[in-house]
Amino acid sequence: MSNVKYILGHFEDPDDLMHGIEKLQENNVGIYDVYTPMPIHGIEEKLGYKRSRLPIAAFCFGLTGTITAFSMIYYMLVYDWPMNIGGKPAFAMPNFVPITFELTVLFAAYGMMFTFFYANHFFPGRAPRVMDLRATDDRFIIAVDAKANPYPDKIENLLKDAGAVEVKHNERKYVSYE
Template sequence: MSNVKYILGHFEDPDEMMHGIDKLQENNIGIYDVYTPMPIHGIEEKLGYKRSRLPIAAFCFGITGTLTAISMIYYMLVYDWPMNIGGKPSLAMPDFVPITFELTILFAAYGMMFTFFYANHLFPGRAPRVMDLRATNDRFVIAIDAKTNPYPDKIENLLKEAGAVEVMHNERKYVSYE
């Protein structure tokens, strides 16, 4: 049992999996992660995950885009090449709202995309990190760290009582597609 890293409980029904999470938490057993083939509402609160900071990152990227647009407009039209067109001021901001808006959206969208890829390890060319391949298809998997939870028989019994179809002892951290 010393080389086992994770205990995986496989469920066919999301309600049974949620019941399994409740049973494990009642017995003070730490859950490493839960893998599902579809989003399940309310699972983040049940597992104690904090709210995503992606909106904060989007705001920062948007402000960066706004400041970049205003800086470029100021540099190009006021500092570098001021032109007098019909007696209008060099920096007529209402004329440049569309440009500023577009750069704000562009920076926010690309910044959020790269932040999401970085946070979830979804870089192009990298193999996905999957605990069990069936979790991407038709199974709901609860992964429990075997090193921090020293009672594998108790965990296995709790998972089976909650409705687990299969309980596996995983020796590797992630399964590769090769």
């Protein structure tokens, strides 16, 4: 049992999965992660995940795009190449709303994308981290860290009582697609 890193409980139904999470939490068993082939509403609150900070990052990137747009427009039309066109002011704000909006959206979108990739370790050439290949197909999987929980038989019985179809002991951290 010393090589086992994770105990995986396979479920066929999302309701059984939620019941399994409840059973494990009632018995103070720490859950490493849950893998599902589709989103399950309410699972984040049940597992105790905090709300994502991605919207804050999006706002910061959008603000950076707005400041960049105004800075570029001011530099180009007031400082670098001032022109008097029909007596209008060099830095007339309503004229620059479309450009400012476009740069705000561009910076926010690319910034969120790069932040998401960085936070989730989605780098080019990196193999995906998957506990079991069926987790992306048709199975709902609860992964329990075997090193942090000293009673594997108890965990296995709890998972089976909750409706697990199969309980596996994963010796490797991740399965590759090769």
